[in-house]
Amino acid sequence: MKRLIIALAVSLGGCATVVGVGYLQTECESKTKTFPEMANCLKLSIETHPRCGRLPATATPTSKTCFNSSPNDSSVKLYLLKAEQLSQGVQKKEISDLDARVELQKLYVEWNHRIEMENAASSAASAARDAASAAKRSRTTTCTDSGLLGVTCTTD
Numbered sequence: 272m273k274r275l276i277i278a279l280a281v282s283l284g285g286c287a288t289v290v291g292v293g294y295l296q297t298e299c300e301s302k303t304k305t306f307p308e309m310a311n312c313l314k315l316s317i318e319t320h321p322r323c324g325r326l327p328a329t330a331t332p333t334s335k336t337c338f339n340s341s342p343n344d345s346s347v348k349l350y351l352l353k354a355e356q357l358s359q360g361v362q363k364k365e366i367s368d369l370d371a372r373v374e375l376q377k378l379y380v381e382w383n384h385r386i387e388m389e390n391a392a393s394s395a396a397s398a399a400r401d402a403a404s405a406a407k408r409s410r411t412t413t414c415t416d417s418g419l420l421g422v423t424c425t426t427d
Contacts, residue, residue: 292350293379295320306361306371310354317351346382353378 299312357371366374414424 291320292317292347293383296375296379300372306368307358309372310358310375313354314351317347346385350375350378350382 295316296309296313299309299316303309303312354375357366357374360366361368361371410426412424412426414422417423
């Protein structure tokens with residue numbers, strides 16, 4: 272039951288910007304039994320997935336990649352390092368398998384939330400720039416005398 276809740280949380284979290292990582296994590300959880308196996312699967316999946324794997328230095332990441340930026344992004348590195356650290360903790364019996372899964376999921380949720388906040392801030396800044404541009408645009412008002420009806424003005 273707990274695995275199902277964690278897998279569901281990962282799937283729902285995958286609806287946001289780091290879709291590929293959440294999907295790969297869910298896939299690895301379903302294929303493996305222990306956290307160390309899952310962490311190894313996750314690392315290999317991220318490194319080898321055609322839309323997530325290492326990009327050539329000259330490539331420009333697009334929306335088709337799993338990440339907001341390059342897979343070499345510090346957030347991806349932190350995520351994989353945390354998975355490795357937790358895996359070692361499970362192997363040394365310093366942390367339970369379930370606790371390791373929860374800790375990695377917390378990191379994923381925090382990462383995803385940070386990206387959502389950055390995207391919202393970027394959208395707000397773009398909207399503010401657009402509004403400022405519109406406010407600075409020169410406008411022309413033309414008025415015509417309609418005789419008995421008075422003056423009619425239009426602004427473009």
